[in-house]
Amino acid sequence: SLSDRLSATFKSLRGKGRLSEADIETTVSQIRRALLDADVAVPAVRAFTSAVRERASSAEVSQALNPAQQIVKIVNEQLIEILGGESREVRFAKHPPTVIMLAGLQGAGKTTLAGKLGKWLKEEGHTPLLVASDLQRPNAVTQLQVVGGQAGVPVWAPEPGNGVGNPIEVARTGVAHAREKYYDVVVVDTAGRLGVDAELMQQAADIRDAVNPDEILFVVDAMIGQDAVTTAQAFADGVGFTGVVLSKLDGDARGGAALSIRTVTGKPVLFASTGEKLTDFERFHPDRMASRILDMGDVLTLIEQAEKAFDEDQAQEMANKIAGDGDFTLQDFLGYMQQMKQLGSMKKMLGMLPGMGQMREQLENFDEREVVRVEAMVQSMTPGERQNPKIINGSRRSRIAKGSGSTVSEINGLLDRFEQAKTMMRSMARGGMKGGMPGAMG
Ligand code: GDP
Numbered sequence: 001s002l003s004d005r006l007s008a009t010f011k012s013l014r015g016k017g018r019l020s021e022a023d024i025e026t027t028v029s030q031i032r033r034a035l036l037d038a039d040v041a042v043p044a045v046r047a048f049t050s051a052v053r054e055r056a057s058s059a060e061v062s063q064a065l066n067p068a069q070q071i072v073k074i075v076n077e078q079l080i081e082i083l084g085g086e087s088r089e090v091r092f093a094k095h096p097p098t099v100i101m102l103a104g105l106q107g108a109g110k111t112t113l114a115g116k117l118g119k120w121l122k123e124e125g126h127t128p129l130l131v132a133s134d135l136q137r138p139n140a141v142t143q144l145q146v147v148g149g150q151a152g153v154p155v156w157a158p159e160p161g162n163g164v165g166n167p168i169e170v171a172r173t174g175v176a177h178a179r180e181k182y183y184d185v186v187v188v189d190t191a192g193r194l195g196v197d198a199e200l201m202q203q204a205a206d207i208r209d210a211v212n213p214d215e216i217l218f219v220v221d222a223m224i225g226q227d228a229v230t231t232a233q234a235f236a237d238g239v240g241f242t243g244v245v246l247s248k249l250d251g252d253a254r255g256g257a258a259l260s261i262r263t264v265t266g267k268p269v270l271f272a273s274t275g276e277k278l279t280d281f282e283r284f285h286p287d288r289m290a291s292r293i294l295d296m297g298d299v300l301t302l303i304e305q306a307e308k309a310f311d312e313d314q315a316q317e318m319a320n321k322i323a324g325d326g327d328f329t330l331q332d333f334l335g336y337m338q339q340m341k342q343l344g345s346m347k348k349m350l351g352m353l354p355g356m357g358q359m360r361e362q363l364e365n366f367d368e369r370e371v372v373r374v375e376a377m378v379q380s381m382t383p384g385e386r387q388n389p390k391i392i393n394g395s396r397r398s399r400i401a402k403g404s405g406s407t408v409s410e411i412n413g414l415l416d417r418f419e420q421a422k423t424m425m426r427s428m429a430r431g432g433m434k435g436g437m438p439g440a441m442g
């Protein structure tokens with residue numbers, strides 16, 4: 001699957017200190033092939049890979065992340081981007097009723113979606129009405145009545161006097177009925193054909209002109225892969241639409257339609273249908289979809305937290321300080337301990353993060369209570385002592401011990417570890433900061 005292919009790509013980057021141009025090219029071409037094999041449309045693949053290449057080769061470096069993590073982060077953000085960035089809300093009319101028209105091929109999932117939308121709208125506090133403007137298939141009206149019944153939403157069906165045999169008339173009278181009876185949202189179900197068809201397009205366009213919809217949702221079966229894109233283009237030309245609903249996303253293991261549709265149509269995906277039941281329905285959130293495709297939710301969370309814990313500016317400042325005259329103070333040491341503590345609270349997740357071996361070991365031995373003790377000891381020191389621990393003689397040690405509720409030997413221990421950390425940090429500073437955080441615990 002796409003997830004597996006991307007994971008394999010990320011895995012091959014593990015342990016790399018820095019990405020060369022060649023590494024980036026290899027990575028980008030692996031991603032390109034994975035997307036193409038997942039049936040993602042060519043323009044979308046092109047947009048995606050060129051963004052990844054550009055960002056990976058730019059000086060976009062974070063002290064908190066190794067190259068593999070950087071690529072995961074970039075790919076995740078580009079996935080969100082290509083899926084539309086923000087999720088888009090339904091646009092409700094200023095003057096109800098809001099008219100939502102559904103369009104799409106036969107079997108796309110329109111009628112099922114009408115029921116799902118009806119249920120969702122009701123839960124959102126609306127009073128929806130479903131309108132049966134599919135008179136093509138013999139039991140299409142009954143099918144809508146069944147899902148309407150399940151959703152507890154009334155259905156406007158053709159009856160003598162309101163447009164029997166004429167889907168345009170049914171739509172028009174349905175909206176008029178809604179206005180009269182104060183239904184505030186009307187969902188118009190329409191007919192589809194097995195393929196794109198001029199007569200069908202004309203009928204949909206006529207319904208559109210009769211009811212002037214606030215939203216036209218193009219419903220597309222995500223499982224049809226590349227055909228989803230062709231169909232979308234045909235509907236964009238023939239009827240036009242304001243948003244997309246991806247149906248049968250439960251069966252789309254490859255993610256191709258989801259990743260293509262926004263780039264190809266320029267229209268946002270509003271909803272996802274993920275099964276036959278009325279509850280198999282959700283608002284479409286690009287970020288959630290992206291992490292579903294990446295299938296690395298935990299790693300992404302960890303990346304986010306690692307970046308937070310290891311603030312870049314702070315790291316840079318520290319690196320400069322150490323690389324300079326080495327005036328690494330006890331105050332700085334305390335700062336590191338506090339960062340370790342933050343990371344310690346995510347110890348469990350560290351097992352999943354690639355390239356964190358050395359640090360994982362340090363955290364295994366890390367005792368969070370130690371931070372509290374060090375804090376107390378450092379706080380009992382004068383600013384001069386924190387700056388230059390060399391002046392901390394015997395009598396100062398017993399004063400600090402008393403002040404922090406510890407023993408002189410604990411103070412000695414702290415000062416020893418501080419010296420060790422300082423040496424270690426100097427050597428790390430010479431080799432760059434990329435190895436992660438220094439072994440504050442000695
Ligand atoms: P329409 O012709 O566009 O109105 O499509 P229907 O709503 O009648 O759906 C066609 C078939 O697809 C039906 O058997 C539905 O139960 C099924 N279906 C609809 N939406 C989904 C979905 O999200 N997931 C799955 N697995 N099946 C769906």
Ligand code: MG
Pocket residue numbers: 110111112134140189190
């Ligand atoms: Mg139908």
